[in-house]
Amino acid sequence: MSSMYEKYGLKPVINASGRMTILGVSTPSDDVAETVRYGLRHYFEMKDLVDKTGAYIARLLEVENAVVVSCASAGIAQSVAAVIVKDNEWLLENLHAEPLTVPHDIVTPKGHNVNFGAPVGTMVQLGGGRLVEAGYANECSAAQLSAAVTPQTAAILYIKSHHCVQKSHLSVAQAAAVAREHQVPLIVDAAAEEDLHCYYRDGADLVIYSGAKALEGPTSGLVIGRRQYVEWVKRQSAGIGRAMKVGKEGILGLTQAIENYLSQRRPSSAEMVAKMTPFIDGLNQLPGVQASVVWDAAGRDIARTEIRLDERVIGQSTAALVQALKAGDVAIYFRGYKANEGKVEVDVRSVTPDQLETIVDRLRAVIAGGARA
Numbered sequence: 421m422s423s424m425y426e427k428y429g430l431k432p433v434i435n436a437s438g439r440m441t442i443l444g445v446s447t448p449s450d451d452v453a454e455t456v457r458y459g460l461r462h463y464f465e466m467k468d469l470v471d472k473t474g475a476y477i478a479r480l481l482e483v484e485n486a487v488v489v490s491c492a493s494a495g496i497a498q499s500v501a502a503v504i505v506k507d508n509e510w511l512l513e514n515l516h517a518e519p520l521t522v523p524h525d526i527v528t529p530k531g532h533n534v535n536f537g538a539p540v541g542t543m544v545q546l547g548g549g550r551l552v553e554a555g556y557a558n559e560c561s562a563a564q565l566s567a568a569v570t571p572q573t574a575a576i577l578y579i580k581s582h583h584c585v586q587k588s589h590l591s592v593a594q595a596a597a598v599a600r601e602h603q604v605p606l607i608v609d610a611a612a613e614e615d616l617h618c619y620y621r622d623g624a625d626l627v628i629y630s631g632a633k634a635l636e637g638p639t640s641g642l643v644i645g646r647r648q649y650v651e652w653v654k655r656q657s658a659g660i661g662r663a664m665k666v667g668k669e670g671i672l673g674l675t676q677a678i679e680n681y682l683s684q685r686r687p688s689s690a691e692m693v694a695k696m697t698p699f700i701d702g703l704n705q706l707p708g709v710q711a712s713v714v715w716d717a718a719g720r721d722i723a724r725t726e727i728r729l730d731e732r733v734i735g736q737s738t739a740a741l742v743q744a745l746k747a748g749d750v751a752i753y754f755r756g757y758k759a760n761e762g763k764v765e766v767d768v769r770s771v772t773p774d775q776l777e778t779i780v781d782r783l784r785a786v787i788a789g790g791a792r793a
């Protein structure tokens with residue numbers, strides 16, 4: 421299958437950036453790929469497939485209800501539509517036909533109004549919601565969240581993500597308490613998170629995950645939560661959900677990936693550090709480079725390599741170096757969120773030891789080029 425690269429003239433990629441949509445997110449196991457193939461090759465009564473895989477996932481996760489959707493973004497849009505439309509037949513088919521008179525404000529901490537590759541607000545609008553920000557760019561307490569809730573509020577939306585402002589923001593459990601106090605549902609977007617239990621247990625009514633990120637499923641998403649809310653999400657397949665249809669292969673593939681995820685041991689952070697150590701030693705031989713282990717800023721159990729660059733020694737900006745690595749015959753992608761501070765991060769989970777050596781070699785060459793210039 422490597423001929424696909426030749427057939428279409430595509431560049432091989434070393435993904436040292438983590439589960440990134442721009443690189444295709446993850447590479448599911450043979451077992452999941454087999455399940456996807458089975459799904460593609462058979463017919464099903466689709467309503468039954470949705471309901472029964474949902475019940476199966478709900479049992480696995482010890483939650484009331486679950487549904488597979490096409491991606492986490494679709495999960496956000498359909499969850500928003502679900503809490504606005506509920507059982508209303510007319511609204512289901514006319515969500516965007518005219519200004520809404522039912523409550524449709526979606527209250528979110530200002531520091532959670534992020535762009536994860538597309539804006540959270542766009543997904544809220546797709547679902548018929550109006551995003552209302554609570555608190556400030558640097559803080560949102562339970563009291564500030566509560567103060568933003570009005571009779572027009574349809575739900576509180578909490579984005580659990582490394583993209584969000586972390587400091588001085590309330591927890592999911594605190595947001596759940598605010599939601600209960602006002603009798604509105606709490607939707608948690610946990611798209612890239614690894615814990616499939618804690619947000620539901622903390623009191624969220626709907627929790628959304630991306631199928632291809634931590635779960636390493638096919639392109640898909642998962643919505644879990646309280647029975648009625650998930651049923652309302654399912655109804656959206658006859659409304660806005662039709663524009664984000666998930667196929668039988670995605671439903672079966674993600675269900676299998678979840679089962680595998682729960683039963684398989686994941687590499688411990690100590691193992692990630694062991695894999696990184698020779699790599700870090702190699703990097704520290706390079707001029708202007710200082711490498712060390714850092715931990716995920718959002719508290720997930722992920723160790724990464726942080727590379728600090730002395731821009732005077734390497735003779736180029738960090739951004740230029742990152743660009744040069746992407747532009748090679750093999751495209752090398754780092755986590756570049758902190759390039760403006762002279763730092764990049766390497767996520768080694770999807771990188772083989774051979775590829776780690778290639779990265780050091782390419783970095784050496786790019787630095788030599790910059791220092792000569």
Ligand SMILES: *Cc1c(COP(=O)(O)O)cnc(C)c1O
Pocket residue numbers: 441491492493494536579580581583609610611612629630631632640641
């Ligand atoms: C990745 C991500 C999404 C979108 O997930 P998709 O499955 O790609 O639609 C939404 N929210 C957050 C916080 C994310 O990290």
